[in-house]
Amino acid sequence: MACLITRRWSDVQLRSAGSARRIPVAKTPKAYVGGEFIRSESGRVFPVYQPEDGGNGERVLLANIPQCTRKDVRNAVEAAAKAGPQWAGRTPYHRGQIIYRLAEMLESRSAEMAGAIASSGGGTCDAAAVEVSLSVDRLVYYAGWADKYEQILGNTNPVAGPFFNFTVAEPMGVVGVIADDASPLLALISQVAPIIVSGNTAVTLASETLPYPAILLGEMLATSDLPGGVVNILTGLKAELIATFATHTHIRGVDAIILSEHRKELALGAAESVKRLRVRPQEDAPHWSDESTQSVYDIRAFVEFKTTWHPIGA
């Protein structure tokens, strides 16, 4: 496939490079936490392979992905909590601009991202290119909501008394995202964008089977205007980390696409801190390319409603 990113290092390439042989420089994939690129504190990695073999029947390594631990999750929560007040304190107009800028970043590097998706085995080059365009459009969609959702979700309330009473939607704080395994970019963005647009910060566990596009997304976030810590992207194994997402008290909500067998574990842990959950089964995951998966009500899923009363009088 034409769009594939170069293999990490390739005999084929070396042989065909003629006299001006150049050894390609490989990239060590890193998670993205607090605006910095980190390896897992554990030093563990798990390999992911390219969809096509090397011509000799052997699998070709795409990357060694950090296998993050619960300590990495806790560090990411700390980074997200630190970034939260400032992010929530930006004007909605400003948050909208920053998310729009992120769309610009992704659009301008769409070929590279499509390559990362296809090279991970996330579909053909054409399909990957479509996934990237849809992801850009989704970011633009939510960027536009930043200074509008409040007028849809909030209210002034006509109470029976001399009071001015109004309800506003507020960010909850740190929200965990356990991303769909399929559609490694589009699902991640569809889950994260409605969470951060309202001023939440996100701790994200990327697709377990196709993590590489999320690694690349982290690199794009780092060059966008999104402040460090607003979106943190971890890679690793869901089965290992669900418990930490569930029980960490500072994570106020979790949006998870997980296997049905993991649901109970997540809900049991969430009960300990009365955590808000939005769980959709991996077996019947949303069709992310469908426009029904984007809505102002996805923003509503992770806001708190605050009602303020004040007397009307002299």
Add this chain to the structure above:
Amino acid sequence: MHTRRAPLRAKKKSAAAHVPELIFGDLWEFDPAPETADPRLRDQYDLFIGGTFVPPRSGRYFETVNPATEKVIASVALAGPDDVDAAFAAAQKAFEGPWRKMPGKERGKYIYRIARLIQERAREFAVVETMDGGKPIKESRDFDVPMAAAHFFYHAGWADKIEYALPGCRVEPLGPVGQVIPWNFPLLMLAWKIAPALAMGNTIVLKPAETTPLTALKLGELLREAELPHGVVNFVTGAGDTGAAVMGHPAAKKIAFTGSTEVGKIIMRQTAGTDKKMTMELGGKAANIVFDDAPIDQAVEGVVNGIFFNQGHVCCAGSRLLVQESIAELFVEKLKRRIDVLRVGNPLDKNTDVGAINSRMQLEKIEELVESGVAQGATIYQPSCRLPGRGFFYRPTIFTAVTQSHRIACEEIFGPVLSVLTFRTLEEAVEKANNTAFGLSAGVWTDKGSRILKMSTLLKAGVVWANTFNKFDPSSPFGGYKESGFGREGGRHGLLDYAKVV
């Protein structure tokens, strides 16, 4: 246990002697002014299932007691799992039968009928509420019952307008819903639960609290008068086991619970891994924050109302007073003077300010926490008011010299006990106010508008009352942050929690 007569007071005499003492409370007796409306009660109540009253399969009954007299009022059916099954079967049948198919405008008329019937029989319901729960008649008469009627009236109007509840989307009812409510506002909590669920077209199985089941059962009679289709609303009475059966029932598409955070977590664990939608309305430890520029006498009234309303049996009670250091001494003196003249006693007396504690169990819990406050070094103040010889009563109590680590500053007491802390700066007030696992409500008292809006933004609480406290309205969403729960009740927001987007 509850027979302690001597008020607990610190020895030290206060320095703020310039606050004049109101002593008329000791000068003359108030004549008794009991409310005498006929409560129209029966000796025994069965379960309200499928539109009729049916005896429990087990044949077992339990007694509900008047906490002000410790006398049995009536015996009430104890619903077991079979009865809960029957109630959900009735709810399922009603949902698939008449209720879901009924046009919204007709459904709304039934809900209007319920509102009107409550208004017509308001005094009778108020008397029963006070007898069964111990709250002062002036509160059940002027707050609980009219507000319950208002909730039905408000939501009735939504029934034919639900397409406006979620602009851009189509919504549908969920099906049978299971609801469990607490004993502090029995009829009002029932209205908060039932009215939006009905307006959206759901059917209901509700369990009232075991110490206060009577107004729900009387409402069952009223629903028959309203000719509500059978099975749309079902009441099963009992204690925790019955509640667990309602919350865990496979037919319940949604569960809504109001009660303690502890039980809320048990329910969340019990239903973990299921598809049930949930609304949780749990505990609180609200901060009532008074700045030095606040209108002090109004703030004193607001703080007193915030903690002593309904004997402090209020999830959003302002149980922590945060007062700015520069006015703290004066403020606390005024508070003490004010609670010295609160009338504690017969809940059916129209002059009573503070009624009976809901149950012996709750009284013991309050006593235990107050003792911990004394033991941990906080300074206690209680007025010397006389308490009735029988029944469960507790003096209004103020603790000063409270630190944030004291149990009385962290745990929900759910009684007439106020913990006073101080602060110097706005930032300190916010930090202390938010330093809790709860996040249900908060109060702010200041003359400065911009400060109110800043505080309202910074406080992690679902309801913020500025220069007022404990105000409620059917159109105003109510519900908590953090471990105070999720979902809202009231307004468009509460309605949506009983709908699914299709």
